[in-house]
Amino acid sequence: MTAMTPAGDFRSTYREDMTIFPTRMSRYALWLGIALLCLAPLMLGRYELGLLITIGFSAIAALGLNILVGFTGQISIGHAAFFGFGAFASAWLHEYAHIPVAFCIPLAGLMTTAVGLVFGLPAARLKGLYLAIATLAAQFILEDFFARAPWFTGGVAGRITEPFALFGWRADREESYFYVVLAWVVVMFLMASNLMRTRDGRALVAVRDHYLSAEMMGINLAYYRTLSFGIASFYAGIGGALYAHYLLFVSVEAFNILFSIQFLGMVIIGGLGSVMGSLMGAAFMTLLPEVVQAGADLLAGSPVDRALRLGASISFLREMAIGAAIILFLIFEPDGLARRWRLIRAYWKLYPYSH
Amino acid sequence: MAGEAEDGPVLEAVGVSLRFGGVRALTDVSFRVNRGEVFSIIGPNGAGKTSMVNCVSGRYRPTEGGIRFEGRDITRVPTRKRAAIGIGRTFQNLALFGHMTVLENIMVGRHHLLRRGFGPGMLWWIGGARREEIAHRREVEEIIDFLEIQHVRKAVAGQLSYGLRKRVELARAMALKPKLILLDEPMAGMNLEEKEDMARFIIDLNEEWGMTVLMIEHDMGVVMDISHRVVVLDFGRKIAEGRPEEVMADPHVRRAYLGEADEVVQEPDEAPAETMEPTAP
Numbered sequence: 001m002t003a004m005t006p007a008g009d010f011r012s013t014y015r016e017d018m019t020i021f022p023t024r025m026s027r028y029a030l031w032l033g034i035a036l037l038c039l040a041p042l043m044l045g046r047y048e049l050g051l052l053i054t055i056g057f058s059a060i061a062a063l064g065l066n067i068l069v070g071f072t073g074q075i076s077i078g079h080a081a082f083f084g085f086g087a088f089a090s091a092w093l094h095e096y097a098h099i100p101v102a103f104c105i106p107l108a109g110l111m112t113t114a115v116g117l118v119f120g121l122p123a124a125r126l127k128g129l130y131l132a133i134a135t136l137a138a139q140f141i142l143e144d145f146f147a148r149a150p151w152f153t154g155g156v157a158g159r160i161t162e163p164f165a166l167f168g169w170r171a172d173r174e175e176s177y178f179y180v181v182l183a184w185v186v187v188m189f190l191m192a193s194n195l196m197r198t199r200d201g202r203a204l205v206a207v208r209d210h211y212l213s214a215e216m217m218g219i220n221l222a223y224y225r226t227l228s229f230g231i232a233s234f235y236a237g238i239g240g241a242l243y244a245h246y247l248l249f250v251s252v253e254a255f256n257i258l259f260s261i262q263f264l265g266m267v268i269i270g271g272l273g274s275v276m277g278s279l280m281g282a283a284f285m286t287l288l289p290e291v292v293q294a295g296a297d298l299l300a301g302s303p304v305d306r307a308l309r310l311g312a313s314i315s316f317l318r319e320m321a322i323g324a325a326i327i328l329f330l331i332f333e334p335d336g337l338a339r340r341w342r343l344i345r346a347y348w349k350l351y352p353y354s355h
Numbered sequence: 356m357a358g359e360a361e362d363g364p365v366l367e368a369v370g371v372s373l374r375f376g377g378v379r380a381l382t383d384v385s386f387r388v389n390r391g392e393v394f395s396i397i398g399p400n401g402a403g404k405t406s407m408v409n410c411v412s413g414r415y416r417p418t419e420g421g422i423r424f425e426g427r428d429i430t431r432v433p434t435r436k437r438a439a440i441g442i443g444r445t446f447q448n449l450a451l452f453g454h455m456t457v458l459e460n461i462m463v464g465r466h467h468l469l470r471r472g473f474g475p476g477m478l479w480w481i482g483g484a485r486r487e488e489i490a491h492r493r494e495v496e497e498i499i500d501f502l503e504i505q506h507v508r509k510a511v512a513g514q515l516s517y518g519l520r521k522r523v524e525l526a527r528a529m530a531l532k533p534k535l536i537l538l539d540e541p542m543a544g545m546n547l548e549e550k551e552d553m554a555r556f557i558i559d560l561n562e563e564w565g566m567t568v569l570m571i572e573h574d575m576g577v578v579m580d581i582s583h584r585v586v587v588l589d590f591g592r593k594i595a596e597g598r599p600e601e602v603m604a605d606p607h608v609r610r611a612y613l614g615e616a617d618e619v620v621q622e623p624d625e626a627p628a629e630t631m632e633p634t635a636p
Contacts (some may be wrong), residue, residue: 014492015485191477198476198484202455206463209452217531218438218467227473273454308560326419 063112064235086240116233464530
């Protein structure tokens with residue numbers, strides 16, 4: 001199957017052939033989408049904006065995990081720990097080094113990269129289940145560190161963080177912080193898309209698809225496995241820092257293994273090896289509980305509830321519905337939302353002559 | 356085919372032996388590949404042909420002996436550094452990056468020639484990554500034109516037909532700009548037409564692109580037609596080396612490779628049991 005481009009879309013230069021969004025329509029749609037999002041604080045309430053912000057920082061962290069798991073084929077079940085490290089690092093940098101929050105966020109990303117590289121160096125020599133266990137160790141070591149390093153994390157009491165501020169502009173409300181997260185999402189997704197169309201991005205995928213021939217092509221396997229870990233940690237750190245300055249409080253308990261698995265869920269549901277899939281997966285995992293909650297609210301007190309005497313069990317149903325949705329997803333669309341989206345687009349492009 | 360370019364050896368195997376535990380895959384194999392040659396390794400299944408190529412590509416390290424490339428000892432050079440030295444290869448069982456497009460697969464071959472890493476890569480517009488990509492894309496397109504795979508440029512490599520995938524693998528190896536290209540059974544599993552195309556490509560990449568070819572191939576017709584010189588392996592030993600017609604006239608080769616009854620008596624210390632004429636008891 002070759003890439004589908006609309007009739008009349010001829011590229012006369014290689015430069016035109018290398019754009020991230022292949023067609024003019026998709027570029028217009030992107031600009032329209034960003035423009036609509038810029039207007040979102042005028043139209044949406046604080047709660048909905050909060051959801052969008054959550055999707056934003058989750059998507060950044062999920063994208064990092066996707067670069068590691070989806071593109072490089074390495075597994076990690078310690079991503080939330082790096083996310084947490086980024087959150088604490090940003091808060092700590094602001095409190096002790098008195099760096100403005102706007103600069104703390106990228107610095108926290110770099111600090112998390114350094115920590116990720118420490119764990120990534122041994123991980124570069126491991127694969128599959130062994131790597132899974134090694135990253136699990138990273139999860140527990142970092143969690144333990146959070147609990148035992150009050151100078152860094154505030155210990156069990158947690159750490160209060162300052163809102164985002166830049167040259168006197170304070171983003172302490174959802175309406176303003178939304179723009180900060182939006183800008184970071186755009187930048188981080190652009191950087192990942194650029195990476196994937198250049199040398200080192202291709203090398204990561206080559207390591208995943210066939211490491212023996214990758215080596216023959218002159219690719220240093222250990223270097224790229226470690227690099228992938230570093231990039232994933234950087235994205236996790238940025239996501240975590242954005243989280244910290246949104247909630248304004250970081251607690252030691254938040255970054256447990258369940259949170260790590262949630263990131264894996266985002267990546268798998270969104271689509272392994274898809275940049276935009278990371279965003280879709282983060283949106284899905286953030287909105288699914290909301291949708292199910294709305295369903296549960298409808299159900300509560302309804303005739304069905306009375307007939308079946310569900311009562312308090314509705315909250316259990318809610319948890320089960322989330323699990324069931326994820327399982328059904330994996331069965332019917334194992335390649336993720338990104339592929340489903342492509343299929344839907346292809347369907348409408350070819351409609352009604354689909355053959 | 357005559358007219359071998361006598362320009363000194365590109366590749367020399369010097370007494371290469373390879374053992375896996377008790378199994379002797381190669382025993383004291385020596386040969387030299389001259390610059391500009393199409394050089395074939397032939398032999399029956401299990402003769403050690405692929406093991407020999409793996410020693411050249413760095414996958415295996417010879418237990419004894421060494422490999423010299425352009426006069427330099429590369430026996431201990433790791434695989435990933437051999438692309439930059441000038442060695443490219445294709446694999447016997449397809450080894451494409453299955454989820455990448457054809458174009459991306461071939462661009463991976465440019466890896467060691469590209470200079471912009473992840474930093475400039477992520478920034479694309481600033482730092483010259485785009486300019487570099489375009490320059491290399493232009494060269495890669497020449498290879499795509501040469502191998503006539505323009506129509507599948509954007510197709511996912513894993514979804515192509517077998518013959519096309521073989522061609523993409525050749526394109527990827529060519530993209531490395533190797534001085535020596537190792538082809539492990541480039542025509543296995545192809546129909547006659549595909550074989551003829553592939554033979555043409557090999558001749559052209561040798562004559563027009565100036566690459567020295569070291570090839571393993573089972574199709575004797577092809578080997579005879581396009582090789583300048585041939586080495587024959589049997590049970591990990593070299594039993595003949597020379598021009599195709601000389602080698603095929605060699606009685607050892609006829610016996611070992613073509614399965615003909617052996618009229619020549621081997622050296623007694625080699626394999627005495629095998630030299631006995633089958634006689635009725």
